[in-house]
Structures are given as C-alpha cells and as structure tokens.
Amino acid sequence: MSQIASLEAEEILWQAVLQRDANFDGLIFYGVRSTKIYCRPTCPSRKPNRHHVCFFDSAPSAEAAGYRACKRCTPQDVVAPNSTLAKILAVCRYLDIHVERIPTLDELGQQVGMSPTYLQRSFKEIIGVAPFQYADARRMERFKQRIQQGEPITDAVYATGYGSSSRLYEKAPKQLGMTPAVYQRFGQGEFIRYTTVQSPLGWLLVAATGRGICSVRLGETALELEQELHQEFKNAQIQSDDSELQQWVQSLSDYVSGLRALPALPIDVQATAFQLQVWEALRAIPVGMTASYSEIAQQIGRPTAVRAVARACASNSVALVVPCHRVIQKDGRLGGYRWGIERKQKLLDLEARLFSQAL
Numbered sequence: 001m002s003q004i005a006s007l008e009a010e011e012i013l014w015q016a017v018l019q020r021d022a023n024f025d026g027l028i029f030y031g032v033r034s035t036k037i038y039c040r041p042t043c044p045s046r047k048p049n050r051h052h053v054c055f056f057d058s059a060p061s062a063e064a065a066g067y068r069a070c071k072r073c074t075p076q077d078v079v080a081p082n083s084t085l086a087k088i089l090a091v092c093r094y095l096d097i098h099v100e101r102i103p104t105l106d107e108l109g110q111q112v113g114m115s116p117t118y119l120q121r122s123f124k125e126i127i128g129v130a131p132f133q134y135a136d137a138r139r140m141e142r143f144k145q146r147i148q149q150g151e152p153i154t155d156a157v158y159a160t161g162y163g164s165s166s167r168l169y170e171k172a173p174k175q176l177g178m179t180p181a182v183y184q185r186f187g188q189g190e191f192i193r194y195t196t197v198q199s200p201l202g203w204l205l206v207a208a209t210g211r212g213i214c215s216v217r218l219g220e221t222a223l224e225l226e227q228e229l230h231q232e233f234k235n236a237q238i239q240s241d242d243s244e245l246q247q248w249v250q251s252l253s254d255y256v257s258g259l260r261a262l263p264a265l266p267i268d269v270q271a272t273a274f275q276l277q278v279w280e281a282l283r284a285i286p287v288g289m290t291a292s293y294s295e296i297a298q299q300i301g302r303p304t305a306v307r308a309v310a311r312a313c314a315s316n317s318v319a320l321v322v323p324c325h326r327v328i329q330k331d332g333r334l335g336g337y338r339w340g341i342e343r344k345q346k347l348l349d350l351e352a353r354l355f356s357q358a359l
Contacts, residue, residue: 012127012307013055014314016041018336026078027086029056031067038062043073049220050338057093087112088126091119095135102135127307192233193241195249196222199256201343205229206249207238212266213248216318218339252320258350261287265321274305278312285326288355290348292330314338326351 031038056062105116194207205225207215313324337344
C-alpha cells in the first residue's frame with residue numbers, strides 16, 4: 001500500500017512531521033493536498049494544516065498520486081536507512097495489505113527479519129499498540145467504510161475478515177460507540193443544532209444534540225467547518241440555530257477572547273471507555289496548568305499507554321470543552337494539536353493570563 005492511511009499509525013507520523021524527526025527521513029513522505037507538493041518529515045517549510053496532509057511510503061508513490069517534490073527539502077533525493085523503524089512501518093503496510101485475515105507474529109517476523117518477541121515489543125513502542133490491535137483497528141476501519149458506502153452489514157462482516165457477525169458485535173460498543181446498524185445511518189434519527197462565529201482563533205463551530213455539545217471545531221472558514229459537520233452526521237437532521245446555542249457559544253467566545261475561564265459544559269460524544277477516561281483527566285487540568293502525555297497516562301493508571309493518550313487527544317471532537325491543548329510533551333515542547341500548533345500556543349498563553357489575573 002503506497003499511501004499510508006491507517007488512523008493508528010498516522011498520529012505517530014504527524015508527530016514526526018511536527019518535530020522534524022530525522023529518524024523518519026526516507027521512511028515516510030507527507031503530501032499537502034492543497035498544493036499537491038510532497039516533502040520529507042524534516043522539511044524546514046511551515047507546517048500545513050493537519051487536515052490537508054496525507055502520507056506516502058516512498059517518493060515514487062507520492063509522484064504517482066500527482067504530487068510534486070518540494071524544492072526546499074528535495075525529498076526525491078533522500079535514501080531510506082535500514083532501521084527498526086523502517087521494519088515496523090513495513091509491518092504496518094503488510095498488515096494493511098492482508099485485509100482478509102490477521103497475520104501471526106511469526107509470519108510478520110519472517111517478513112522483516114525480526115524475532116516475534118522483538119517485533120511485538122518494538123511495534124508497541126513505536127506505534128503504541130500491539131500488531132494484533134493495529135490490524136484489528138484497521139479491520140474495523142474497513143468495515144465502517146463499507147457500510148458507509150451502503151454495503152449490507154452481513155456482506156461487510158465477511159469481506160473484512162470477521163468470520164461471523166457475533167465477533168463484530170462484541171467489539172461494536174467499544175470501537176464504534178454504537179451498533180453497526182446505527183453507525184451505518186450516519187446519525188439518522190438525531191437532531192443537531194449548530195452555529196458558527198468568528199473568534200480570535202478563527203472560525204468556531206458549536207453543535208449540540210438535546211443531550212449536550214457534540215462538536216466544537218476550529219477552522220479557517222465557516223463553510224469548511226459546516227461541511228465537516230454534515231459529513232460526520234450526514235443522515236442526521238442538522239439545522240443552523242444561533243439563538244438556542246447562544247449561551248454556550250458566548251461562553252466559548254468569551255473564553256477564547258481571554259475574558260473569563262470556561263465553565264463546565266455538557267457534552268454528548270461517542271467515544272471508547274479509554275478515550276472518555278483520558279478526556280475526563282484533561283478536564284481536570286486547572287486553567288493555566290499543563291500536563292505531559294506520560295503524566296496523563298500515569299494518572300489514569302495506564303503508564304505505558306503514552307501514545308494511546310496522544311491518539312485520544314487527537315480524536316477529541318469537542319475542542320476547548322475537553323482541553324486537549326493543555327497536554328504537552330515531557331520535554332516541554334507543545335506536541336501536536338488537531339486544530340493547529342499556533343492555536344494551541346495562543347490558548348496556553350491566554351490561560352496563563354487568566355491564571356495570573358486570578359491570583
């Protein structure tokens with residue numbers, strides 16, 4: 001698979017791009033959809049919006065997809081090193097290709113010349129989950145894509161290698177947040193109200209069901225945010241409603257303007273138990289304070305799940321309400337942020353001011 005598409009791996013690759021990690025040079029390349037240019041991870045150019053980025057495993061595969069080489073970092077000239085990281089990424093691609101089954105550790109080890117034990121340990125250190133968990137998550141992604149395209153659930157079950165519908169339904173509450181039939185309907189039966197306003201951080205969209213806020217997004221244009229909301233809940237009844245959401249929007253707007261701290265707001269989100277555990281820990285971080293990914297992992301009793309914590313932060317669909325911007329790297333660097341590093345820095349700066357004013 002020439003284009004790297006796994007959600008499990010992409011957060012690792014995006015962090016490598018943000019940090020200009022030389023260990024990934026020659027192993028991955030990132031393309032920018034808006035410019036159709038591809039770069040190496042260490043490119044000195046300004047980093048693009050995360051939503052415009054896709055990843056490739058080679059320069060030829062990026063060019064085959066219609067991307068041009070960056071003139072600043074000349075990615076077509078880089079030579080890939082032979083490293084453990086390269087082998088682990090090769091294992092990811094092997095798992096992505098074998099959609100009909102999940103290969104054994106012995107088979108994976110033979111493909112890249114690693115012992116099963118060392119492969120298991122290295123894979124978990126780099127990707128954050130075991131090979132089986134990675135492959136299982138990819139299988140669920142493929143299943144969701146098929147039913148979203150209208151394929152009958154029974155056909156999708158067997159086409160994605162589950163073997164039986166009972167195995168899928170055992171996993172559905174944790175991985176889908178709902179049953180497969182409900183997920184297939186893209187929120188059918190839900191009534192979602194939303195509004196958009198301009199803020200010091202760009203456009204802000206707030207959407208809610210009758211139970212609470214289901215989406216808070218930050219972006220460059222109101223149209224972009226509205227399109228993303230309609231894509232996520234395409235079968236829900238969605239209606240623009242400025243008046244009903246006025247109180248919540250005003251609270252968020254005052255917060256990003258630095259006028260007051262953000263009050264506790266009700267949320268209605270679909271998430272795994274682990275994600276909810278992480279998000280609750282984030283909401284407990286006081287205004288003006290930060291925590292590292294490893295500190296959050298320790299706090300929830302999962303000290304080895306640092307990368308999983310980072311992924312839970314990246315999947316947060318209610319920006320600001322769940323303050324994932326307060327999580328930074330252990331060495332003090334900002335790390336990633338779904339809505340852009342510049343917004344993350346501005347949020348931390350305004351919270352520092354609010355904290356000092358409260359003293």
